[in-house]
Amino acid sequence: MKGRIFCLWTALLLALTGCAMTPADPDTARESIQVIAMDTAMLITTYGERSPAAAYACEDAIRELEALFSRTDPDSAVSRLNAAGSLELSEEETELAGILRQAGRYYEQTGGAFDITVAPVVSAWGFTTDSFQVPAQSELDRLLPLVDGSAVTVEDRAAALGPGQSIDLGAIAKGYAAGRLCTVFNEYEVPRALADLGGNVLAWGDRPDGTPWRVGIQDPAHPDDKEALVGVLELADAFAVTSGSYQRYFEQDGKRYHHIIDPATGKPADSGLTSVTVAAGTEAGNGAMCDAYSTALFTMGEEKALEFWRSQENGALFSMVLVTEDGRVVVADQIGRFAFTPNEDSGYVYETVS
Amino acid sequence: MSMRRSPELRPTVWDGLTALAVLLLALGLAFFQWRGGGESGELTAVVTIDGEEADRFAPAELLNAPRTYTHNGYTLEVVLGVDYENPPLNALPPVGTSGICVAVSDCPTRDCVRTGIISRGGQSIVCLPARVIIRLEGGAADPDAPDAVLG
Incomplete structure (x- = not known):
């Protein structure tokens, strides 16, 4: 009898030990965390044996960047730069120089359609503080001369603004953060992950079933219906970002004012587009690029956006989906890397351009 | 031998x-x-407040009473909702998608209320001013459903 009891206990011990020591299957082991940062809600799902540690390292990375880039935290590097007009960067703050250089490059490429110095105008509309108001034209006329991305100077350990200028990294910071997550995923050997940083998605690897991640594009005409999509992008190892006039807005005297401010006019961009989605591979810098381009192309409008996409070899760099006010969905994809499945029930007319 | x-x-x-x-x-x-x-199983609503899980419940529990969450000076009321495909009087019982939604919120943006009804695992309602996220987990897996939505 003693032998049988010993046998039973040994089997139990082995089974439990075996259960605990079974290596996590990278296809099923996963961790999901939700983070409220950068004025948005983020959901990060990581897979693999080190998925919990990787997910929380992602949160740490995002918090670090938020502490640098926030415009509302008075202690952030950006706030101190805005307050003083120039800033010596500590070793921990050199990442600010990196994002400012990228922002400067996108300012040049887009002819000023992307401009981080639009900050004072954005504040005048109340989008920074949620105290929305329509500024007087005289106020816009006073602020618009301050909007000039070429006046920002960056060195390895210093940054400076033009007189009276301030910057807002809201149209690039989340994309930059998505790019930083790639570093974390590599470090933690994450085989696959999906990071949704509030309109910025990083599709890392593919889904556990081996198919690409399916990322829907919200129908701007029905922003309150989560099931209403203009189509679905199939993404693997890619960034995708959507900028849309429906995402943040207020109404005054029966008129709607959205948050994407045209740096040229100081007013919400009136370009005939309701949303712009930009997707690109996970090469370094592309997260910020997608973020910045989605804003810039929204401001440009369909014609200039297509011209921009076709020029400077940009067509080989990114794909884009434009949704127009007149009910069309324009899909521009020369790479063929990201399949787009239209939602035929949406009522839109779909066009593919090359 | x-x-x-x-x-x-x-x-x-x-x-x-x-x-x-x-x-x-x-x-x-x-x-x-x-x-x-x-990871799979019954559809469950998970509520996180300021990054910490604060509540977890089956949507059907909202039939008994709505749930209220207060944080950062704002209060949200979460209820069971039905997104009717037809006007309720035209179909008995009404045909539609049931799920959960934020019926009332005193936050300034009211984005959480405008989000409407969520009914599928992976969908969420976010109230940034209150720093509350209500996310559905589990439920029937649909391989064609999007893993994330841009916008």
């Missing part, structure tokens, strides 16, 4: 019961592992 088998080496009923117990134990553990630690 013939050898007589020792009676102690013959399998007995107790040996059989021991083997059966080990087998049942193994099957039980295999089932536990197969469940994947609760």
